Amino acid sequence: MARGDLSDAQWSVLESLLPAVGISRRWPGCRRLVDGVRWRVRTGVPWRDLPFEYGPWQTVYGLFRRWQRRGVWARLLTLLQARADAAGLIFWEVNVDSTICRAHQHAAGARRRGAVQKEPPGGVSAEPEDHGLGRSRGGFTTKVHLACEQGQKPLSLLITAGQRGDSPQFEPVLNAIGVPRPGVGRPRSRPLRVRGDKAYSSRANRAYLRRRGIRCTIPEPVDQVRNRRRRGLRFGSRRRFRSRRFISGCEPSVCRRADAPAGKDGPAVITEEGRISWHWRGAVCMGLHLP
Numbered sequence: 001m002a003r004g005d006l007s008d009a010q011w012s013v014l015e016s017l018l019p020a021v022g023i024s025r026r027w028p029g030c031r032r033l034v035d036g037v038r039w040r041v042r043t044g045v046p047w048r049d050l051p052f053e054y055g056p057w058q059t060v061y062g063l064f065r066r067w068q069r070r071g072v073w074a075r076l077l078t079l080l081q082a083r084a085d086a087a088g089l090i091f092w093e094v095n096v097d098s099t100i101c102r103a104h105q106h107a108a109g110a111r112r113r114g115a116v117q118k119e120p121p122g123g124v125s126a127e128p129e130d131h132g133l134g135r136s137r138g139g140f141t142t143k144v145h146l147a148c149e150q151g152q153k154p155l156s157l158l159i160t161a162g163q164r165g166d167s168p169q170f171e172p173v174l175n176a177i178g179v180p181r182p183g184v185g186r187p188r189s190r191p192l193r194v195r196g197d198k199a200y201s202s203r204a205n206r207a208y209l210r211r212r213g214i215r216c217t218i219p220e221p222v223d224q225v226r227n228r229r230r231r232g233l234r235f236g237s238r239r240r241f242r243s244r245r246f247i248s249g250c251e252p253s254v255c256r257r258a259d260a261p262a263g264k265d266g267p268a269v270i271t272e273e274g275r276i277s278w279h280w281r282g283a284v285c286m287g288l289h290l291p
Contacts, residue, residue: 002053004042005035013083014076021075029055036060071125077154082180084153085188091150094191096173096200098166103133103140134161145169147177149191155179166199171208190214 006014011031018024036054040047050057067073084090132142141162147155156176158169174194178187193215201218209216220228 002035002039004039006031006038013080017076017079017083020079021072022070023072033060033063037064040064074125078178078180081153081155082182084151085179086182089151090153090155090179092188092191093150093193093195094147094155094174094177095150095195096145096147096170097197098143098145098169100136100138100141100143100162102138103142103162105140107133108140128160130161132159132161134163136162138162145173147173155191167202167205170196170200170202170205174208193217 014034015031018030023030032054036050036057037060039054040050040060047057047061050060054060081090133140134142136143143160143162143164145158145160145166147157149155156173156178158173158176160169174191175189177189177191179189180187190212191214194209195217198219198221201220201224206216206218
């Protein structure tokens with residue numbers, strides 16, 4: 001077993017979830033191929049440079065592509081979330097934040113009409129017209145919006161172009177939270193409290209949280225406080241916002257930077273090379289499992 005590969009305990013947990021996503025447990029080479037995908041996401045090398053001990057690179061890439069198009073990586077993440085919630089390992093105080101990832105020059109060139117592309121996006125998720133790529137101050141970038149609970153476990157993920165603002169994606173990120181409950185019942189989607197930085201301080205976001213009965217800890221910008229006092233509206237003291245590292249809820253054990261969402265611990269995630277968003281989304285889902 002190479003460094004970074006799944007241990008026997010980790011593989012036993014993952015193997016037990018494979019039948020639930022339509023994958024046979026009797027596939028003898030499945031573990032080696034999954035380790036190959038994880039190695040590529042962790043190192044960020046081209047697929048053709050994959051060590052032969054994981055098998056032919058075409059086979060490893062084929063597994064990654066098929067599972068992403070079928071939504072296997074996302075469903076495995078959902079099942080792992082349900083397993084953690086049943087064990088009481090998820091603390092339902094959610095932090096929302098985003099991070100910018102610089103796109104590699106090879107990420108350019110995707111067609112706006114995916115149907116005429118050599119490899120149509122397809123799959124279970126819709127491909128945006130901009131493929132999650134845009135121009136921002138950092139250049140050719142994409143942005144990852146993440147909701148993460150206090151135990152450093154991701155709950156929802158959203159990919160947009162790099163120039164998209166954080167506040168408009170606040171509701172979609174929270175609406176994407178859905179952790180299945182054991183037995184019957186609807187997935188749990190309402191956190192106890194939501195934390196965010198000043199980018200999420202808007203009337204629309206606070207009204208959305210009030211409608212859902214969710215408490216929040218979001219600091220107000222100076223201009224909003226000044227305008228509120230000028231209008232004579234006093235809603236009492238806001239809870240003091242504690243620390244930047246509690247916004248993202250992602251410690252260095254999960255990611256390299258304290259202000260970056262989980263899943264950015266692999267070079268294949270830090271520098272985007274995929275031309276279409278569903279391809280790179282699979283790398284992010286794999287990055288969320290990196291030790």
